[in-house]
Amino acid sequence: MTLQIRRIIHIDMDAFYASVEQRDAPALKGRPVAVGHCRERGVVAAASYEARIFGVRSAMPSLLALRRCPHLVFVPPRFEVYRAVSAHIHSIFARYTPLIQPLSLDEAYLDVTRPLIRRPSATAIAEDIRAAILAETGLTASAGISYNKFLAKLASDHRKPNGQFVIPPGAGENFVAALPVGTFHGIGPATARRMNALGIETGADLRAFPLATLQRHFGKAAAFYHGIAHGQDERPVEVxxxxKSLGKETTFIQDLHTRQDLETALQELATKVWAGCEKRELSGRTITLKLRHADFTQITRASSITQPLTDAGELLRVSMSLLRPLLPLRTGVRLLGITVSALCHPPGPEEPRQLSLLG
Incomplete structure (x- = not known):
């Protein structure tokens, strides 16, 4: 029996938040735009391509962004608008396949191995989807097409913005060979640094390491790293x-210095995080505290409990137990965050034809 080759599309909206703002305010078109607040503790949520030319990036402090681009235009975020546009875009995806895995408001994987409508190829479907998005929302999207999720995501970055790229069967291993491992989805900055220290700079370097050697250094993740170095990724599109987690964090207008201020801030965060858990009918067993000092050094501490959380008070108590060993503070705190993971439900009294990649 011939093994069926999957057809995966990764759709990634181009500078999504900033592009929505430029669409809705024509005076912003062609100008460097940052979605966020221009204030001392502000952070850039998204940047237009005109702003990225100056080195402005998401998660960058607003004042640093302004220094890099003095004529940067800040626009406050409108998440309700972004969510509505995202829902429209996902309705376009659903015309072609029920197998959709959202990654965020602005990107998703689609499995179009067996699409809902007849088209000559996965490439043609990607073209249709991008054209429909532009016609119906006024926004551009980029697409990557390949035989697995890892390569499709790499491919969508290859012709950004407003383009698409195909990595056909048999080409994946060569495609990743020259790429820096730090550009691989699934390899974060810390792991990339560890790989670099071992002499692993590119996909070809990673491929040269035997699986057993990678396992000694990277444990269970080694099998995934070994696979992607060979252009292999068996993960399905998960509808x-x-x-995996629920969390909130706050960047303060002024640094917090006292235990009382930190406890007050943690109480507010715990209340918000637990409200999110209740809304989704979820609880969790692992609580992570994130603390960023005024000098941008960051500390994370986590604790796992035997039974799922039952209320905001318990979440606060665990969060405080993680904070206490960090006191007294060596310097002010500019950001606090709480995340609940190891999610679970709280305790209670729940034939189209196969396509080719190419047109």
Whole structure:
């Protein structure tokens, strides 16, 4: 029996938040735009391509962004608008396949191995989807098409913005060979640094390492790294992908210095995080505290409990137990965050034809 080759599309909206703002305010078109607040503790949520030319990036402090681009235009975020546009875009995806895995408001994987409508190729479907998005929302999207998720995501970055690229069967291993491992989805900055220290700079370097050697250094993740170095990724498109965590964080206008201020801030965060858990009918067993000092050094501490959380008070108590060993503070705190993971439900009294990649 011939093994079926999957057809995966990764759709990634181009500078999504900033592009929505430029669409809705024509005076912003062609100008460097940052979605966020221009204030001492502000952070850039998204940047237009005109702003990225100056080195402005998401998650960058607003004042640093303004220094890099003095004529940068800040626009406050409108998340309700972004969510509505995202829902429209996902309705376009659903015309072609029920197998959709959202990664965020602005990107998703689609498995179009067996699409809902007849088209000559996965490439043609990607072209259709991008054209429909532009016609119906006024926004551009980029697409990557390949035989697995890892390569499709790499491909969508290859012709950004407003383009698409195909990595056909048999080409994946060569495509990743020259790429820096730090550009691989699934390899974060810390792991990339560890790989670099071992002499692993590119996909070809990673491929040269035997699986057993990678396992000694990277444990269970080694099999995934070994696979992608060979252009292999067996992960399916997960339609109802379970949420892995719920969290909130706050950047303060002024640094916090006292225990009382930190406890007050943690109480507010715990209340908000637990409200999110209740809304989704979820609880969790692992609580992570994130603390960023005024000098941008960051500390994370986590604790796992035997039974799922039952209320905001318990979440606060665990969060405080993680904070206490960090006191007294060596300097002010500019950001605090709480995340609940190891999610679970709280305790209670729940034939189209196969396509080719190319047109």
């Amino acid at each position: 109802n992908r379970p949420r």
